[in-house]
Amino acid sequence: EAVAGEVRLGWDSPVDEVVNPAFIELNGRGGLGWLEGFNELVTRCGFEWVGHPGEDNGELLTLHGRAANIPASRVGLQIDEKPPYAIRLRGELQEKAFKKLDFAIVTELSTEPGRTGFSLHDTLTNQGDYAKEYQVLYHTNFGTPLLEEGARFVAPVKQVSPFNPRAAKELSDWQRYRGPTRDYDETVFNVVPYADEQGQTLTMLHNRAGNLGVSVGFNTAELPVFSLWKNTDTEKQGYVTGLEPGTSFSYNRRYQRPLGLVPKIEPGEQKHFRVSYELLVNSAAVDAVRKRIEAVQAGRDTEIRDEPLVDLSKD
Structure with missing residues (x-):
């Protein structure tokens, strides 16, 4: 979670403690075991795969990959001695499996004194000898006080489609x-x-009042698509929404190859992913971001697709 003044960015999950990854059985619940530790403001999904559980090429892919439950091999804290005195928390993750993949991820969270926001910068390196598929999605979750009846999501939208018939x-x-x-x-x-x-x-x-908000910024060359997750169930069940930039949507990986959303990383290649988060503390800040979004939209049309991109009826 993140706190600025009296405002907390995060949400209230029934999972109210940090759960050691040793106690998360990702294969449990038919591949939904990830949910037993799910309570973060930002959850890294990936890097070998993201999406709903299911089989792909004869393997069970569990919900949203392993990255959120891989302990860091090294952790370091750096504070710059010159203005703006940036504070950087950095960790190294190793996502490896014999005959399968050899990924290293350097992840960094940074902020500066007085800033009502923070930045995330992940660097994925393929340390193996073969090109490998990868996916990443930043499952960024917000509850109250931002989320309420009448709250709104705003973005420069080229295309929107429902994930399934329910949506x-x-x-x-x-x-x-x-x-x-x-x-x-x-x-x-x-x-x-x-x-x-x-x-x-x-x-x-x-x-609802438009006097408190949060912005999520990213680059579409790194993270070309976005998922909006609306989980507006009861407060104790988990009243939360996810703003989720990614390389892919939340379908199982086998459905995303035909969509062109399962990229590859070559041996020795690095991929960078950057996301910035800013708390908007008043109406002026919300209006300023709205104008920036409108400038990006630049009057261009939004394509609204009535049908899901994927037919899940056979799943």
Whole structure:
């Protein structure tokens, strides 16, 4: 979680403690064991795969990969001695399996004194001798006080589609949130964002009054697509939304190859992923981000697809 003043960025999961990865059985619950430790503000999904559990090439792929439950091999804290006195927390993850892959991930969180936000920078290196598929998704989760009845999601949207038939029923109101709703469970929408000439784009969640919000910025050359997860169930069940930039959507990997969303990383190659988060503390800050988003949209049309990109009825 992150705290700025009296505002907490995060959410209230029934999983209310940090769970040691040794106690997470990813294969449990039919591949949904990941949920037994799920409570973070930012959850790294990947890097070998992301998406819903299921088989791909004869292997069971568990929910959203292993990265969130791999302990760091090394952790270091650096504080710059010159302005703006940046604070950087860095860790190294090793995602490896004999005959399968040899990935190293250097992950860094950074902020500066006085900043109401933080940045994430991950570097993925393929240390093996063969090109490998990879996927990554930054499952960024917000609850109250940002999430409430009438809260809204804002982004420069090139294309939006429902994840499944359930989401298709709410496509006409996909950017607006409900209050806690018993038996609501979840809906997901697939988003392809517009970006500026440098590939930078910006998304925002703000409360009903529009005087408190958060922005999530990223580069579409690194993270070309975005998932909006709306889990507006009861508060004790987990009232939360996910703003999720990624290389891929949340379908099982086997469904995403035909969509062109399972990239490869060559031997010795590095891939970088950068995401920035900023708390918007008043109406002026929310309005300023809204204007930046409108500038990226630049009057271009949004394609609204009525049908899901993938037919999950055979799954």
